[in-house]
Amino acid sequence: MSQPFSLKIFVATGDPDGLRIVERSNWIGKAIVFPRPLLPTIKQREEFAQTGVYLLLGPRPDGDGEMIYIGEGDPVRPRMENHFSNKDFWTRAVFFVAGSGQLNKAHVQFLESQLIQRAKDAKRMRLENIKSETEPTLSEADRADMLVFLDHMLSMLPVLGISAFEMTRATDIRVADITLLNCVGKGLKAQGYESNQGFVVKANSQASVELTASMQQQMHGIVDLRQDLIANEVLQRVGDCYVFKQDYSFSSPSTAAAIILGRSANGRTEWKDETGRTLKEIQTQQAGL
Structure with missing residues (x-):
């Protein structure tokens, strides 16, 4: 079970969207979060002179996601300066460093390799890295320390608005607390449930091969997401439909329903429990309205 923790966020420039220094309770590391335009004016800070692992984030070329x-x-610092000049897509960055001498080149290469692999496994966001980095050989003690460092990083990133590494964690929710819902149409059946990560569609759920003309013309973001799921083998063709090969978390029940049905869909009415109650009816009842 995840343990509670606290974060301290220092807004260094006084602008909530500017430079932020984020520290976790009882941890040697810290995150530096900033928008791209600030790099020239903040790169003299001592954190940029330290060894660290970083993430660059920005819109996809199609503008969706x-x-x-x-x-x-x-x-x-030199890596950030190089990316400032040569990588166009990113609009914000976050990097993690620790106290003096706490991280070395092998440590951050290990963290980089682990993050790349986890992003590939999670399949939540398109990865700009062309190739995987080879994991360096660490001593048993260093590897254990870096896995703890990695775990703290991964727990902080969703709080910073970065979900690229989040795996669907069914074990985090007691079975008794799950209201399992069905989405049915075109001879297809899918199952899913609401979670803290979004709306989770369960493995072995089915999805339509065909897309409506209106979806192809008007819902480019959903169509692109669907293509990513196929390319990443989250969806695989089995007979006359696609099948989810793993549990997958969507941002909303409507996105999940649209992917499954191949058309525009209101997830609050498409998803129903075994008695036929819609998600909207369930939520209304839970809210006591």
């Missing part, structure tokens, strides 16, 4: 690039620097 974000993509991410993962890297490491020893120190961070």
Whole structure:
């Protein structure tokens, strides 16, 4: 079970959208979060002279959703300066460093490799990295320390608005607390449930092969997401339909329903429990309205 923790956020420029220094209770590391335009004026800070692992985030070329690039620097500053000049897509960045001497080149290469693999496994965001980085050999003690460092990073990132590494964690929810819902249409059946991460569609759920003309013309973001799911083998063709090969978390029940049915869909009415109650009716009842 996840343990509670606290974060301290220092807004260094006085602008909530500007430079933020984020520290976690009882941890040697910290995150530096900033928008791209600020780099020239903040790169003299001591954190940029330290060894760290970083994430660059920005819109996809089609404008629907974000993509991410993962890297490491020893120190961070030259890598950031290079990406400022040569990588166009990113609009914001976050990097993690620790106290003096706490991280070395092998440490951050290990963290980079782990983050790339986890982003590929989660399949939540398009990865800009062309190739995987080879994981360096660490001593048993260093590896254990870096796995703890990685775990703290991963727990902080969703709070910072970065969900690229989040795996669907069915074990975090007691079975008794799950209201399992069905989405049915075109001879297809899918099952899912609401979670803290979004709306989870369960493995072995079915999805339509065909898309309506209106969806192709007007819902480019959903169509692109669907293509990503196919390319990443979350959806695989089985006979006359696609099948989810893993539990997958969507941002909303409507997005999940649209992917499954191949058309525009209101998830609050498409998803129903075994008695036929819609998600909207269930939510209304739970709210006591």
